[in-house]
Each structure stands twice: as C-alpha cells, then as structure tokens.
Amino acid sequence: MILLLFDPRPKEHMEELFDREEELKLLRKAISTPLTLLLGVRRVGKTSLLKSFLNSLGAPYVYLDLRVLEDGGYSRAQLYRLLSDSVSNCISKWKKMLDCFRGIKGVSISGFSVEFDWREQTLTLTALLNKLNDYALNRTDEGFLIISFDEAQFLRLLAGGKGRIDFRGIMAYAYDNLRGLRFILTGSEVGLLLHFLRLDDASSPLYGRYASIVRVERFPRDRSIEFLRRGFMEANLPISDDALDAIVDKVDGIPGWLTYFGYMCLESGGASKEAIKAVTEKALGLVERELKELFKRSSQYKHVLKAISLEANSWSNIKRTVEAWIGRRLTNAETTRFLNTLINLSIVEKTDGEYKIADPLIAEYCRKI
Numbered sequence: 001m002i003l004l005l006f007d008p009r010p011k012e013h014m015e016e017l018f019d020r021e022e023e024l025k026l027l028r029k030a031i032s033t034p035l036t037l038l039l040g041v042r043r044v045g046k047t048s049l050l051k052s053f054l055n056s057l058g059a060p061y062v063y064l065d066l067r068v069l070e071d072g073g074y075s076r077a078q079l080y081r082l083l084s085d086s087v088s089n090c091i092s093k094w095k096k097m098l099d100c101f102r103g104i105k106g107v108s109i110s111g112f113s114v115e116f117d118w119r120e121q122t123l124t125l126t127a128l129l130n131k132l133n134d135y136a137l138n139r140t141d142e143g144f145l146i147i148s149f150d151e152a153q154f155l156r157l158l159a160g161g162k163g164r165i166d167f168r169g170i171m172a173y174a175y176d177n178l179r180g181l182r183f184i185l186t187g188s189e190v191g192l193l194l195h196f197l198r199l200d201d202a203s204s205p206l207y208g209r210y211a212s213i214v215r216v217e218r219f220p221r222d223r224s225i226e227f228l229r230r231g232f233m234e235a236n237l238p239i240s241d242d243a244l245d246a247i248v249d250k251v252d253g254i255p256g257w258l259t260y261f262g263y264m265c266l267e268s269g270g271a272s273k274e275a276i277k278a279v280t281e282k283a284l285g286l287v288e289r290e291l292k293e294l295f296k297r298s299s300q301y302k303h304v305l306k307a308i309s310l311e312a313n314s315w316s317n318i319k320r321t322v323e324a325w326i327g328r329r330l331t332n333a334e335t336t337r338f339l340n341t342l343i344n345l346s347i348v349e350k351t352d353g354e355y356k357i358a359d360p361l362i363a364e365y366c367r368k369i
C-alpha cells in the first residue's frame, strides 16, 4: 500500500502537504529577513512545513535536526559531525558549494561529501559560516542560503561551560555581517527557545535583532475531518462520519495525531470503535514515554498535570489540589516554577489566567495517573 497523507514520516514536498497555505505565505515573506522562528507544539507539523517549504524554493539550504545532538551529549564533536552530514547532503544537490571548502585546514573532502574536524582550532563555526556566506553571495542565483535548525531549543545545551559554543553570539555575528545567510529555527519547546534567544534582553548577544515569527497552529475541526477523510479515501477504506468525529474528539486538530490514528486504523483494517480504542491505548503509551524524562526531574509534575487535567485551571486551584494530594504545602515560588516550566515546554498553555494542557492525549493520560 502506498501511503500519502497518512505516511507517518514528516512530509517533504508541497504536493504531500495538507493545507498550510497561510503559513507558507508568511514563510515566503519571512525568508527575506535574516532570522525566522517557526513555532508550534509537538506534532503540529513544523518539520513537514519547514521541509516542504525549503524544497519548494530554488535556493540551497542546510537542514540540521538538532535532536541528534543528544546522542553525543551535546558535544562539539557531535555538532561537527551533524554539520558535516548536513552540509554534505546540501552539496549533493548544489555541487558548486564544494568549491568553497577546498584547501581549508580541517576540512577533508571525498567525492561530494565533506568532513569538518572539530579538533582543528582554526575551523570555527564562524569560519564555516563565512564560507557558506561566500558561496551564497557569489555562486548562487538567489544570492542567499538557508540554514535551518529543527528543534533549535537544543542549541542552548551547547552553550555555557568550558569549551562550549554560544550560538547566540555566532548568530548575532551572522545576522550583522553575513548577508547571504538566512536562519530558520523551529521549536516545539517554544518557551525554552525564546528564553534562550532573549531577543529583548539587553544582556543577550542577540538583543535588538528582529525575528520573523511564524506560528503553526492545529487545524480547525472541519479541516481535521477533511484531512482524515482524504487519507482514508487515498487508502480506499470507507470511514463513517461517527468514526471521523470520534477521532477528532480524541486528538483535536493536531496533524501528527490525526496521521497516527489514520495510519494505525489502516494497519488494523478499519476505523471501528474498537480499533480507535486500541489506537488510543498505543498513543497513550507514546505519551507516557515522552513524559518520563519530565517526571524524573520531579514527581510533582505528575500532580500538577493531573490537577490541570481534572479542570483545576487557576493558579490557586492547582496549588490547593496538589497540596491536598501530597499532604504538604507548596510554596508560591514552587508552584509558579512548575507551571512556568510546563509552559516553556509547551505542554501547558495559559490564557486569561487559566492553565490548560495543550495536547488532548497528554490531558487524557494525565487524568489517569
């Protein structure tokens, strides 16, 4: 079976992308500015939008998925490995780029791939960006090259400490001096990314720089239904209106979950009530794994999230509910700190003083813990 819409991988081409006209329009405008932030909660479709957008432009781009840095403990070695792979990928499409890396100390070239030696002192990130800038300005039709960092909140883990890399300083330098480079940063942990960049804080290297912000939101209900309908139609599997409603009731308009439910229903041969229930259980298993790291930090997050999921929505209600469960007082500072961390991670959203869990499946999971 050839999967189109319900293919669980991020989409990479415009023809595969459902909707997002508005966001694409904003991105096309934003790309004339040096720095763009593409923000949205997990699974909302940031990577799909970013990759499809990048592939639709003629301009060369380097795509870096920063989640892989975790495997190397956010080390310089791991970053250089990622850069080598990503730049090599770019060179395979834009071969002239290779020329700008010839004869440079610390760069080895074999075929159409490059390797940057992290131990070479003179091969700094600024030096590499300068080379990419020269290429963009002198060897491309568009006159610019895009460098995209997917899940850019992880850049902050390269900063601080001895021998570490402060990306903000490097980006500020590029912003001011390297006219051929455009940066796009995505973030699902929106608060963490904004807090790291601190564009409006005088002590931050990026202070006063302008960032174009594009927010990726969930689909409205009618679009979600249409998304599912189209996916099932492509797979030639009939689906009832009730089943469509049942799925959207579960996952709202989060494309990643819509895709997951569609895909899993196809796997089980239909979208019966039982099938949807079984898929929900599997999805809750994924949620559990994702929250495990957070709960390791402090078990209080469990209580705070459970309280919010059970409709204790105001600050004082959350505090009171958690206190009753754990049998001790929480200080005001503690309560605020837990809530702010959850907001920074985009797990919780705050509107008009009310706290809400952003993802309906996370909310469902938390109600049961």
Ligand SMILES: Nc1ncnc2c1ncn2[C@@H]1O[C@H](COP(=O)(O)OP(=O)(O)OP(=O)(O)O)[C@@H](O)[C@H]1O
Pocket: 005, 007, 008, 009, 010, 011, 016, 017, 018, 019, 020, 040, 041, 042, 043, 044, 045, 046, 047, 048, 049, 188, 255, 256, 257, 259, 260
């Ligand atoms: N506009 C869209 N059209 C079709 N499929 C989409 C769209 N947006 C997202 N998807 C699908 O939803 C899933 C999640 O999308 P994607 O990985 O792009 O989201 P993300 O926001 O980058 O998620 P994460 O936070 O996990 O990195 C993928 O299976 C992708 O194919």
Ligand SMILES: [Mg+2]
Pocket: 046, 047, 048, 150
């Ligand atoms: Mg992504």
